[in-house]
Amino acid sequence: MHHDDVPDRDDDLARLFTELPRTAPLEAGEAARLAVRLRREGFFQSPRRLVRRTLQAAAALVIFTLGAFAGSQYARRNSLEEMLARKQLSVADRVLLLQRAGSAYVRAAQSYADATAHVDSNAVEVASRVLLGAAHAVARSSLDAGLSERLTTAMQPAGAPVSPTRKPIIWF
């Protein structure tokens, strides 16, 4: 106790102050209740646990990144452009490529016609000629089993004479 004070301190009062109890009893569970509140605020998480959680988060991030990279590689490898550029393709892949490329081609022509029909009256005609040109290109490749001939016939305007010896006209 300090005595750096005013002169009005008397011995009786000083004695009473020294006799005052200095501690109060703890109630059961006081520390536990406070510990619960502290735990809710994030205390009592050991650094080891924090390190483990950080590592888990980092591992999850790495796995996600690798997965995203692998997915993008797979998607790129199977893109139309990549498949068209590849020489080594199985028959099944070639059938798939034919379907996808043909569908894409037709869809592109159709969307071009849809997008420009209201500003360009020739758009539909141009699109149909593009598709016709594609068909000619297919016919020119002289596919087997009479496919070329059937395509040529199908492309003739209605009523026009069919000449089996005439070569198809290719327009692109």
Place this chain on the structure above:
Amino acid sequence: MTLAHLPFELPDGALIRRFLDGDERAFRMLYERHTPRLKMTLQRLLGARRQDVDDVVQDTWLAGCRGLHGYRGDAKFSTWLTSIGVRTTLNHLERRVDRDTELLDEMPAPLTTGPASVIDLERALAALPDHQRIVVVLHDVEGFTHEEIGEQLGMAAGTSKATLSRARHALRLALSEGVSNAS
């Protein structure tokens, strides 16, 4: 929860480091070591609102734990914690000033004969105005200097001295009246 005990003789610094490392046992040991004294001090500072002491003790510990990273060990941990307790008590008293919680009647009755006792002193302390009670408790019971009290309460050391003088005068008056009434 069953917690294995730590060696009781571990100093505060070691317990604080362990607590900051997430050791709940260290926290409990700090709590059990320092709370009995803190509780009595805050109870005395609260005066007529002494029934709020458990809330104030808990708020003090929460504030202390949140700020424990900033504890540099310049002062004893008990002193540092008591300083937080004083600030928490002041905030509590300011918040609750509108509540009429006169509890003097709930305090023990004074002795009817003989010289003034510590119970009389407790009653007299509780009856003092808040700022006088806080100054006299911090100085005469807890041993803080006027400079430390001034720093905690935001007043000059001279103001603390003057307040202490008035508080002692009021205490002597209350105690002498109590004794003369009893005899």
